[in-house]
Amino acid sequence: GQNIDQPTEMTATEGAIVQINCTYQTSGFNGLFWYQQHAGEAPTFLSYNVLDGLEEKGRFSSFLSRSKGYSYLLLKELQMKDSASYLCAVVDSNYQLIWGAGTKLIIKP
Amino acid sequence: DAMVIQNPRYQVTQFGKPVTLSCSQTLNHNVMYWYQQKSSQAPKLLFHYYDKDFNNEADTPDNFQSRRPNTSFCFLDIRSPGLGDAAMYLCATSREGGGVDEQFFGPGTRLTVL
Numbered sequence: 503g504q505n506i507d508q509p510t511e512m513t514a515t516e517g518a519i520v521q522i523n524c525t526y527q528t529s530g531f532n533g534l535f536w537y538q539q540h541a542g543e544a545p546t547f548l549s550y551n552v553l554d555g556l557e558e559k560g561r562f563s564s565f566l567s568r569s570k571g572y573s574y575l576l577l578k579e580l581q582m583k584d585s586a587s588y589l590c591a592v593v594d595s596n597y598q599l600i601w602g603a604g605t606k607l608i609i610k611p
Numbered sequence: 612d613a614m615v616i617q618n619p620r621y622q623v624t625q626f627g628k629p630v631t632l633s634c635s636q637t638l639n640h641n642v643m644y645w646y647q648q649k650s651s652q653a654p655k656l657l658f659h660y661y662d663k664d665f666n667n668e669a670d671t672p673d674n675f676q677s678r679r680p681n682t683s684f685c686f687l688d689i690r691s692p693g694l695g696d697a698a699m700y701l702c703a704t705s706r707e708g709g710g711v712d713e714q715f716f717g718p719g720t721r722l723t724v725l
Binding site: 506510532533535542543544545546547550552587589593594597598599601602603604606 | 651652653654655656699701703708709710711713714715716717718719721
């Protein structure tokens with residue numbers, strides 16, 4: 503079967519750095535997305551990785567290791583507005599998008 | 612601004628009473644998707660259209676149907692809603708299919724079944 507694993511919930515402090523991990527077992531791989539979803543709202547696109555390595559975009563960075571089936575989303579200088587769920591989604595060999603259940607990130611002052 | 616619009620934002624229906632959710636897009640994207648998302652769960656793909664080519668996910672219940680009368684509009688029909696169908700319904704679009712394009716989501720319709 504196909505599987506995406508993310509921690510259910512994480513807590514971090516305002517101003518700090520947090521790393522949200524995602525591991526996947528899918529039939530093939532054609533890229534990995536990270537989306538942010540605030541409570542009661544729709545997901546919004548954060549990043550797409552298809553090659554190994556780190557991609558930085560402002561306070562957010564996303565890392566991919568295809569050989570390990572592993573990605574992480576790194577959030578720096580955390581702000582209260584970063585409290586949200588972060589969804590990892592993998593494109594499999596059939597170009598279907600397989601979604602993880604998301605990691606709920608709680609930011610404390 | 613180009614966007615994905617869903618109406619209504621909140622929908623209440625009675626057990627077994629048909630309901631239709633609507634989605635429109637001004638992005639001129641080829642692909643439109645309908646997802647069901649329950650609390651703290653991954654979005655579950657129900658249907659997607661590449662242009663007017665309809666694709667039904669294998670495990671989408673027969674109770675759900677969809678229509679895309681033109682490029683801009685897409686509808687989700689729930690013929691006989693049950694309590695288990697209470698969820699957030701998300702419409703999304705992408706420029707092309709194949710899963711590798713960023714998906715743009717509407718604000719969602721939260722369905723309550725009484």
